[in-house]
Amino acid sequence: MQPRDQLTTKEIQVTTLVWEGLTNREIAKIVGTTEQVIKNYLRTAFDKLGVWSRLELALYVASHGGADWAIQRAVAMEAEMVSSTDDRRMVLAR
DSSP: OOGGGGSOHHHHHHHHHHHTTOOHHHHHHHHTSOHHHHHHHHHHHHHHHTOOSHHHHHHHHHHTTHHHHHHHHHHHHHHHHHHHHHHHHHHHHO
């Protein structure tokens, strides 16, 4: 198993956005959470990937198929949107 396979969907999303050059504040707005939560995602991603900084993280992603990470992030975000839509439908059906 690759270290990348240990990351959660959110960690992959945040990691990819760091690789794309966004700040924690920008990432928080996209994800819909706070900067502190983004820092927590980054800390756990750093530990799982064995890196110590945003630069090392970006280099790790770039050297391990960064474009594929972006595709995986897009697929995961789409799946998450479908899931939340289904959840809303279930609540409305009650």
